[in-house]
Amino acid sequence: MLITDDFLPVPVPESLSATYLVPMAGLPPVSPKTAVRALAGRLADPVYGLATQMLDSPLMSVDTRSIDEFPQLPPDLLTAFGATEAQLGRLAAASHLVVVQAEYRPGWPPAHEWAARAVAAAVAESVDGDVVDVFGLQFLDPATALKSLPDAQGRIRLVDWVLVPYSSDTEGLWFTTKGLRRFGLLELQTQGVPDHLTRAWGAVLTGAARRLLRDWTDGLAGEEVPAFVQLPVLATVTGHDIAVAYGNPEQHGATAPVLLRLELDPATDPEADSFLSLRPPPGHPGPDGRYYAAACATLFSGIEPDVRYARSGDAMSRAVATARAGLDDIRARFLADGLPPEAQLVVKYGLAGDDGPEYVWAGVNSWDAPERIIGASASDANTDPTVRIGSPVEVAVTEVVDWAVLDGTGVIEGGWTQAVLDAGERPHPTH
Structure with missing residues (x-):
């Protein structure tokens, strides 16, 4: 070998x-x-x-x-x-x-x-x-x-066979898979994931499991079972991997691939399990958690910041009005844990800048007070150097111009302003 x-x-x-x-x-x-x-x-x-x-x-x-x-x-x-x-x-x-x-x-x-x-x-x-x-x-x-069993083409949803439990410690969240051993592969793990990425990273790990399971079974395709299968040290994960793992291949977007480094983490206790750890690629500066947040922002496209502003009466203005009209309802559903499984709520809000407001997205962690949202930034802001991916933010609800519910395939609800931008209706800034 x-x-x-x-x-x-x-x-x-x-x-x-x-x-x-x-x-x-x-x-x-x-x-x-x-x-x-x-x-x-x-x-x-x-x-x-x-x-x-x-x-x-x-x-x-x-x-x-x-x-x-x-x-x-x-x-x-x-x-x-x-x-x-x-x-x-x-x-x-x-x-x-x-x-x-x-x-x-x-x-x-x-x-x-x-x-x-x-x-x-x-x-x-x-x-x-x-x-x-x-x-x-x-x-x-x-x-x-x-x-959960395969269809006539032999296709399954990996989420029906592999769970992604997580727990919290002083370093952040510890994610593992539970189900890859069904297929002979070691379970995956990621440590130090920021708290606000609970749902998003679960989807990323499921997509990574799908990609690595494909490499694993390709390595077992011969007549003889080998003693080892060689998996790539730098694994790639795309939005397509996540969408297929959730059984929605037709819904995937064209996202850039995210690189994750694969490390063997053998158990020291003979009764414990060994893991394959997923970490940032070599040379990544800064804490691991920042890379995980950036990876999620790449894979769940459609929540990029923008610096475009709406004129009164145009499509963007109507989109903002539609989003704001639904804030009370989405807050009630969030507090009642009424969002779809594995989904995450994000909001878009304005940051003041010299040339007008910059609109950025944040993941919602808590919304106990109707007028204030506690969350974590989903992007790096251009106008405020303290607003970085994963950094804690406090958002006044009066500043919110949009909200969206995301799952492993992207935006499943909301995102009206993004829809206007994606449709090409980009209003000029007004000063």
Whole structure:
């Protein structure tokens, strides 16, 4: 194996396994094969064929066990990963578990995961029950589990298979992935992410996971499973990677790629996991957090600052009026945690300058007082050297001229002034 400074050799496990549980009160009413046959015509051929073939092979086992024979699932972790009271209640009332396990070699397709999830979903559907993904410690209803499986072209949404949990420490936010080990790849991590990038960096890490997973499976495409796969030390992430990972390839914008340096972070504890750390590329000046903020600004295009001003009655003026009319409603939704999952609220406001105001964007961290927004700048200002990407800002609501809700694909709501600029209606400055 050739080892160079451009590639990082990542070890490949000999085999991979998947485990899914179906809690139920009593014994299953039908066999696994009967349950899977009920999915004929509803599952894409690649998955339906894999499930039926693996059921007839030693690569899969389906056992019914008394719930007392299985280690107790931690309810606090299940809750942290989205379990509802109803799901936890059905688990507590269950007398038996149907345990679906499958093994397969590393590579694509991940037959162990697809087949095991399909069989578990079929069994759960037969009793109107739940699927428990043991790897992700997640409850899935049968419909959600089936929807996550690949379509006829073998495409999946990576967000259905890889979670991005995070926690806070004195250095900022620590992000990890949870799900890449399903495919044999080490999990990713980033440390020192600024607090205001919670949703944005989760999307970036998901896009990076998609890009690296593609490189990983390309390295496993041969007939023999190699001992190592060489991944590029400088990984690139684009808006397209993020959009595809979220299942919206047609919505991606033409963003510039962002470079991230890949480092192997081996665990010192034999019981702990090793990680692939994502960091700024070599030579980046300043703290890592500033680079992460700049990367998000690059990937989530459409929130650039502008120094154009509206004449009364023109399209820009109407855009500002529309945005301001919706401020009370978007504040209420923000405070009620009513924004879409993984979305972030940003506002555009004016900074005074010698030639007129400069309009910049800021991510909203808190909006407790109706007249004041606490946030972090999403761009470097030209007129005020203290306003830099990631720097804390306090915005008077009277200065807000626009707002937008962003997800991994860009602006999904709001952004009226940006729409005017993108349409080419650029009013001249007035003095």
